[in-house]
Amino acid sequence: MAQMAAAVRVEGLVKRIRDGRTRRTILDGISLTVERGELVLLRGPSGSGKTTLLALVGAMLSPTSGEVHLDGEATSRLRESYRAKVRRQKVGFVFQDVALVDTMSARDNVLLPCVPDGIGPREIERADALLARFGVASLARTEARGLSGGERQRVALARALMRDPPLLLLDEPTAHLDEERAASIAGDLVALAREGRAVLAATHDPRLTQAAGVARILDLHGGKLHEQETPAA
Numbered sequence: 001m002a003q004m005a006a007a008v009r010v011e012g013l014v015k016r017i018r019d020g021r022t023r024r025t026i027l028d029g030i031s032l033t034v035e036r037g038e039l040v041l042l043r044g045p046s047g048s049g050k051t052t053l054l055a056l057v058g059a060m061l062s063p064t065s066g067e068v069h070l071d072g073e074a075t076s077r078l079r080e081s082y083r084a085k086v087r088r089q090k091v092g093f094v095f096q097d098v099a100l101v102d103t104m105s106a107r108d109n110v111l112l113p114c115v116p117d118g119i120g121p122r123e124i125e126r127a128d129a130l131l132a133r134f135g136v137a138s139l140a141r142t143e144a145r146g147l148s149g150g151e152r153q154r155v156a157l158a159r160a161l162m163r164d165p166p167l168l169l170l171d172e173p174t175a176h177l178d179e180e181r182a183a184s185i186a187g188d189l190v191a192l193a194r195e196g197r198a199v200l201a202a203t204h205d206p207r208l209t210q211a212a213g214v215a216r217i218l219d220l221h222g223g224k225l226h227e228q229e230t231p232a233a
């Protein structure tokens with residue numbers, strides 16, 4: 001059998017932005033691989049570029065130079081229409097502000113990634129199974145605006161998994177969660193990786209780095225990545 005490509009392979013990624021009259025380097029030559037079955041936590045102080053790196057890895061943003069391969073496919077020079085398709089197939093996102101559509105039910109929010117290809121009974125069954133997996137089945141018909149922060153987080157996680165992507169990207173998944181819910185999200189991330197996904201989560205929450213003891217931890221500062229010693233399992 002041919003060897004499967006890593007879910008994510010990033011090579012020499014540089015991102016510069018225009019800051020008034022000058023150009024500022026946010027990411028300065030990042031290389032990184034995330035295999036299926038791996039949970040990687042990306043740490044770094046506020047403003048260090050974690051969100052920018054997630055957006056580049058998820059092919060939502062183009063790098064200044066360097067390359068991002070998703071499942072073996074180079075994404076940075078693709079036409080946007082095709083890149084959007086790759087993104088839909090390969091990546092599930094959970095954004096920091098959990099961008100649910102407030103006027104839609106939890107179930108309809110979970111079904112959103114399937115709109116381009118059509119929604120039938122199989123999709124509805126999968127959406128309900130995912131809501132049940134994350135303990136929010138009883139809220140399927142509730143409008144998103146009526147959900148608590150923790151419930152929104154779990155609906156967003158269900159939505160990110162709707163198309164069963166090989167890569168899951170999360171930005172501060174435990175922000176605004178109490179101890180119990182933060183530990184539960186950490187357990188979910190470990191389980192999702194064990195099922196064979198690549199999971200990359202940006203966080204500066206020590207509760208997450210402690211609870212997800214099996215994760216690889218990368219520190220981002222000065223535009224560069226520094227790998228931590230893998231903690232004993």
Ligand SMILES: Nc1ncnc2c1ncn2[C@@H]1O[C@H](COP(=O)(O)OP(=O)(O)OP(=O)(O)O)[C@@H](O)[C@H]1O
Binds near residue numbers: 018046053
């Ligand atoms: N489009 C943009 N235009 C101007 N500045 C930007 C842009 N995108 C990011 N930045 C700047 O780049 C730096 C990195 O931002 P980023 O949001 O990636 O950091 P972060 O580590 O995710 O921060 P936080 O933990 O606070 O979310 C910040 O200084 C930010 O202001």
